[in-house]
Amino acid sequence: MSDIIYTKVDEAPELASASFLPVIQKFASAAGVSVGTKDISLAGRILATFPEHLTEQQRQSDDLAELGQLVKTPDANVIKLPNISASVPQLVAAIKELQSQGYALPDYPEAPNSDAEKAVRAKYDTLKGSAVNPVLREGNSDRRAAKAVKSFAQSNPHRMGDWTADSKTHVSAMSGGDFFSNEVSATLAKEATAKIVLVTDAGETVLKDGVSYPAGTVVDATFMSAAALQSFLKDQIEQTKAEGTLFSLHMKATMMKVSDPIIFGHAVKAFLAPVFDKHGDAMADLGVNPNSGLGDLLSRVEGNADIMADIEACMADRPPMYMVDSDKGITNLHVSSDVIIDASMPALIRAGGKGWGPDNKEHDANCVIPDNSYAPVYDETIKFFKENGKLNPATAGTVQNVGLMAQKAEEYGSHPTTFEIAEAGTVKMILDDGTVLHEHKVEAGDIWRSASARMAPIQDWVNLAIDRQKAEGCSAIFWLDAERAHDAELIAYVEPILEAKGVADKFQIMAPREATRASLEIITAGQNTIAITGNVLRDYLTDLFPILELATSAKMLSIVKLMNGGGLFETGAGGSAPKHVQQLQEENHLRWDSLGEFCALGESLQFLADAKGNEKARILGQAVDAATQGILDNGRSPSRKVGEPDNRASHYWFARYWAEALAAQNSDADLAAHFAPVAAALAKGEEAILSEMATVQGPPADLGGYFHTDPAKTASVMRPSATFNAIIG
Numbered sequence: 001m002s003d004i005i006y007t008k009v010d011e012a013p014e015l016a017s018a019s020f021l022p023v024i025q026k027f028a029s030a031a032g033v034s035v036g037t038k039d040i041s042l043a044g045r046i047l048a049t050f051p052e053h054l055t056e057q058q059r060q061s062d063d064l065a066e067l068g069q070l071v072k073t074p075d076a077n078v079i080k081l082p083n084i085s086a087s088v089p090q091l092v093a094a095i096k097e098l099q100s101q102g103y104a105l106p107d108y109p110e111a112p113n114s115d116a117e118k119a120v121r122a123k124y125d126t127l128k129g130s131a132v133n134p135v136l137r138e139g140n141s142d143r144r145a146a147k148a149v150k151s152f153a154q155s156n157p158h159r160m161g162d163w164t165a166d167s168k169t170h171v172s173a174m175s176g177g178d179f180f181s182n183e184v185s186a187t188l189a190k191e192a193t194a195k196i197v198l199v200t201d202a203g204e205t206v207l208k209d210g211v212s213y214p215a216g217t218v219v220d221a222t223f224m225s226a227a228a229l230q231s232f233l234k235d236q237i238e239q240t241k242a243e244g245t246l247f248s249l250h251m252k253a254t255m256m257k258v259s260d261p262i263i264f265g266h267a268v269k270a271f272l273a274p275v276f277d278k279h280g281d282a283m284a285d286l287g288v289n290p291n292s293g294l295g296d297l298l299s300r301v302e303g304n305a306d307i308m309a310d311i312e313a314c315m316a317d318r319p320p321m322y323m324v325d326s327d328k329g330i331t332n333l334h335v336s337s338d339v340i341i342d343a344s345m346p347a348l349i350r351a352g353g354k355g356w357g358p359d360n361k362e363h364d365a366n367c368v369i370p371d372n373s374y375a376p377v378y379d380e381t382i383k384f385f386k387e388n389g390k391l392n393p394a395t396a397g398t399v400q401n402v403g404l405m406a407q408k409a410e411e412y413g414s415h416p417t418t419f420e421i422a423e424a425g426t427v428k429m430i431l432d433d434g435t436v437l438h439e440h441k442v443e444a445g446d447i448w449r450s451a452s453a454r455m456a457p458i459q460d461w462v463n464l465a466i467d468r469q470k471a472e473g474c475s476a477i478f479w480l481d482a483e484r485a486h487d488a489e490l491i492a493y494v495e496p497i498l499e500a501k502g503v504a505d506k507f508q509i510m511a512p513r514e515a516t517r518a519s520l521e522i523i524t525a526g527q528n529t530i531a532i533t534g535n536v537l538r539d540y541l542t543d544l545f546p547i548l549e550l551a552t553s554a555k556m557l558s559i560v561k562l563m564n565g566g567g568l569f570e571t572g573a574g575g576s577a578p579k580h581v582q583q584l585q586e587e588n589h590l591r592w593d594s595l596g597e598f599c600a601l602g603e604s605l606q607f608l609a610d611a612k613g614n615e616k617a618r619i620l621g622q623a624v625d626a627a628t629q630g631i632l633d634n635g636r637s638p639s640r641k642v643g644e645p646d647n648r649a650s651h652y653w654f655a656r657y658w659a660e661a662l663a664a665q666n667s668d669a670d671l672a673a674h675f676a677p678v679a680a681a682l683a684k685g686e687e688a689i690l691s692e693m694a695t696v697q698g699p700p701a702d703l704g705g706y707f708h709t710d711p712a713k714t715a716s717v718m719r720p721s722a723t724f725n726a727i728i729g
Helices: 013-031 042-051 063-071 088-100 117-126 149-155 226-243 260-270 275-283 294-301 303-315 341-350 373-386 455-470 483-500 512-524 535-550 577-587 595-612 615-635 647-664 667-683 686-694 710-719 722-728
Strands: 005-010 035-039 079-082 141-143 170-172 186-187 192-200 203-213 216-226 247-249 323-326 353-354 362-368 399-403 419-420 425-431 436-442 447-453 475-479 507-509 529-533 557-564 567-570
Touching: 005 063, 005 595, 013 035, 013 557, 013 595, 013 615, 013 647, 013 710, 035 042, 035 063, 035 512, 042 088, 042 117, 079 303, 079 595, 079 647, 117 341, 141 149, 141 192, 141 247, 141 647, 149 535, 149 615, 170 373, 170 425, 186 436, 186 483, 216 226, 216 425, 216 436, 216 483, 216 595, 226 247, 226 399, 247 260, 260 275, 260 294, 260 447, 275 303, 275 577, 294 373, 341 362, 341 373, 341 535, 373 535, 399 455, 399 512, 399 535, 436 447, 447 535, 455 475, 455 483, 455 529, 475 512, 507 512, 512 529, 512 535, 529 535, 557 722, 567 595, 577 722, 595 615, 615 647, 647 686, 647 722, 667 686, 667 722, 686 722
Parallel strands: 005 035, 005 079, 079 567, 170 362, 247 362, 399 529, 475 507, 475 529
Antiparallel strands: 141 399, 141 557, 186 216, 192 203, 192 425, 216 447, 353 362, 419 447, 425 436, 557 567
């Protein structure tokens, strides 16, 4: 196994890797450090799942499973780039692309009938949503802006949209019948195995059996009422029209891969309710599934003039919709994975509460977030900025995050314990000793789910928070609501640990709404704070605050201290990656910023130095920090515009600054001597290298695919400078 594993992923981060990874491998080899790769891309995972359908040459090892074992060992040192958390439309598109490339994969059975189709569907469903992260995250999250990145953002503040007190933008969430209001939770006193059953007048149906929990696990259960959801969506559509704002639905159909696509489908159906009322049977015959989105629906009915006419009439009568791409007519409801709450809400808030409408202009919006569990975070943020005006990035402090996520903690809505209820009855969670742990009366169409958090990850999370607060010496808040069932169980863990360590006075415990207000007040005053949160809020806040502070969450330092001693270094968010690929394909310009990769690389090398006693690796890591500072100080990050320096040029500058730092250091004469000629060659070749990188921009770029690109074509596109390649190798 290589000393460092650099993950092969998807979209823009993977294209950037084609340019950057050769640089890493060249430099690391001088310190005796090997850097290998493991494929956790969507296409790679598909191929690894269906070896029986492939030729010997096409078969691929299950790299995700191998990494899943590695991260449980002290030897793990993994740099994880953002991968696709696939929605069904993305999964289907990836399958079709692979089939077109000669891979004899089975189709995705959207409505499986036979046992064989059900087996294929079950295999594909393991690839949906956040399938990678729970496998690799055998530790809790420490996420923050690197000091150099934060300092640069303060010295070069990004543009913020203006907030006004009379803005109509607001958050709408269900006031009852949602996951938040129906939640129950309990901590298991002993190891247990549970089954989940639906009891109806006709008898008992086992929904899931053999769910095992160690002692001390916090086990939750809840459901969302379909009737309450439908009523809520109907009211919000009418309210939005009356207000004259944009209708915008904000969800997480990638991470919450079971529950949220169903909720999304309800929204599609509610928005086109008159059309479904009139043409429901005919649309079903055409294969329409509202969960797949408006885009799929339109493609299936476009040949039916009556249905299309009624859709157009309905849309004309509805409020205007928040747009993903107003130029192309792609709406908020086209694809469930196009509008992801942790990216979409911060972007709207940063823009002063404005979203793009179908007229290609900005408007106030009704931000519809059905479940009320974390909607108050965004609601309070919007209220704060209406009262106080926009945040000033030049003077704002920072919100760091310590997030509970190890061992699939709080995997709400993506768990194999999430179900759309087939008929009315009672869902019971029954332990192996016969105890009914949780039960809910449900109706047909309701969405029931359970999630859990184990004792060891919870304790590790609290101790990590204590370590981080001690290191930073700043405010620290546990974002936990004593009135919420799940949070109350966590508080029962948190308080005794803080008391035993004698640090209870260093921490506050606040419900998310109050914690949001407090954190915004702290950073507005130029101070820092640590948000200590569960898994979902970790995901949301590590986009919200970085986008407000830094303009992006892709530049965050994300360290996962693995519970068995290894290290996982994540490189930021990939939510904007699809648009970056689109621009590259159209104009051969990649605006992806690899700053997250730079930060993760430096941490990985210094972690390796500590773990293996490799002082050369430490010097490499220290020089990475110097190179990162050079990128920021000299404005070498990628431009958004074609014809200007892009991701590839930033890699040249990073390599040059890295080599110069290594040549200048006096801790290791051998490294200095090794990199002096490299630095000189990179400096001498500056004009030729940048010219060779610039001249390829403009025409379309052929990658040989989107989900599964051709390696040779990708290398040709991403390594266009013969001069640079000759130096790097």
